[in-house]
Amino acid sequence: xxxxxxxxxxxxxxxxxxxxxxxxxxxxxxxxxxxxxxxxxxxxxxxxxxxxxxxxxxxxxxxxxxxxxxxxxxxxxxxxxxxxxxxxxxxxxxxxxxxxxxxxxxxxxxxxxxxxxxxxxxxxxxxxxxxxxxxxxxxxxxxxxxxxxxxxxxxxxxxxxxxxxxxxxxxxxxxxxxxxxxxxxxxxxxxxxxxxxxxxxxxxxxxxxxxxxxxxxxxxxxxxxxxxxxxxxxxxxxxxxxxxxxxxxxxxxxxxxxxxxxxxxxxxxxxxxxxxxxxxxxxxxxxxxxxxxxxxxxxxxxxxxxx
Numbered sequence: 217x218x219x220x221x222x223x224x225x226x227x228x229x230x231x232x233x234x235x236x237x238x239x240x241x242x243x244x245x246x247x248x249x250x251x252x253x254x255x256x257x258x259x260x261x262x263x264x265x266x267x268x269x270x271x272x273x274x275x276x277x278x279x280x281x282x283x284x285x286x287x288x289x290x291x292x293x294x295x296x297x298x299x300x301x302x303x304x305x306x307x308x309x310x311x312x313x314x315x316x317x318x319x320x321x322x323x324x325x326x327x328x329x330x331x332x333x334x335x336x337x338x339x340x341x342x343x344x345x346x347x348x349x350x351x352x353x354x355x356x357x358x359x360x361x362x363x364x365x366x367x368x369x370x371x372x373x374x375x376x377x378x379x380x381x382x383x384x385x386x387x388x389x390x391x392x393x394x395x396x397x398x399x400x401x402x403x404x405x406x407x408x409x410x411x412x413x414x415x416x417x418x419x420x421x422x423x424x425x426x427x428x429x430x431x432x433x434x435x436x437x438x439x440x441x442x443x444x445x446x447x448x449x450x451x452x453x454x455x456x457x458x459x460x461x462x463x464x465x466x467x468x469x470x471x472x473x474x475x476x477x478x479x480x481x482x483x484x485x486x487x488x489x490x491x492x493x494x495x496x497x498x499x500x501x502x503x504x505x506x507x508x509x510x511x512x513x514x515x516x517x518x519x520x521x522x523x
């Protein structure tokens with residue numbers, strides 16, 4: 217059964233190819249399909265966005281494209297809406313990253329037992345991750361509705377408020393409401409990642425710490441956390457990138473309002489590109505997001521080098 221393949225492998229054509237092809241050429245040939253996919257799905261689209269960010273393209277008439285240089289970027293630096301969206305994006309990203317890591321790790325510790333029912337609890341906690349952000353946004357919009365919303369009804373029943381609070385219509389609460397909705401949806405995802413990391417914490421170290429008389433919080437600080445450092449860096453990076461590109465929940469819940477209090481870079485980019493037909497400005501905003509994401513990835517690598 218193996219005679220035919222062996223004979224084929226020893227044919228003169230195959231032997232000539234092996235003699236002529238260098239190891240580098242063979243490697244390049246093997247990597248060519250992946251490189252083509254990367255170029256088509258990542259490199260070329262990113263390059264086109266960068267080029268468009270220096271133009272006045274409206275998204276329709278190609279013949280009317282004008283070269284503006286860095287004018288779009290200079291305009292962003294003096295645009296108060298961009299500055300507000302940039303600040304909101306940073307606040308949202310930092311807040312969700314901290315909360316998602318804290319809640320996700322806490323939930324992972326909660327389900328990291330052999331108690332009966334933990335498998336069901338993990339499934340329930342992970343369920344929101346499977347929902348569409350649009351569905352989550354609609355759910356929380358209904359819950360936080362000023363008149364007839366579930367939260368106001370509960371607070372009124374408890375006597376904590378005497379008139380409706382417009383959580384999504386008040387600039388003091390709107391961004392916090394969107395942050396809470398985001399944490400509610402994605403905490404289960406972080407929980408699964410941390411739970412997987414907890415399975416790799418050496419039992420011998422935990423047993424040694426227990427024999428030394430370490431308390432639960434001391435074992436957590438000196439054994440568990442150091443073992444989870446690399447997992448934590450990956451989870452934090454995923455949260456940062458997710459926070460930078462947040463769009464769905466914000467757009468469904470607040471449309472960036474009220475008074476731009478929840479405007480983020482992605483919603484402002486959508487407004488510029490699809491409502492104002494300023495594709496050049498929208499592309500410049502996209503480049504800003506790309507640079508921020510690359511910066512976050514580079515920072516993670518730099519931190520890991522010192523571990």
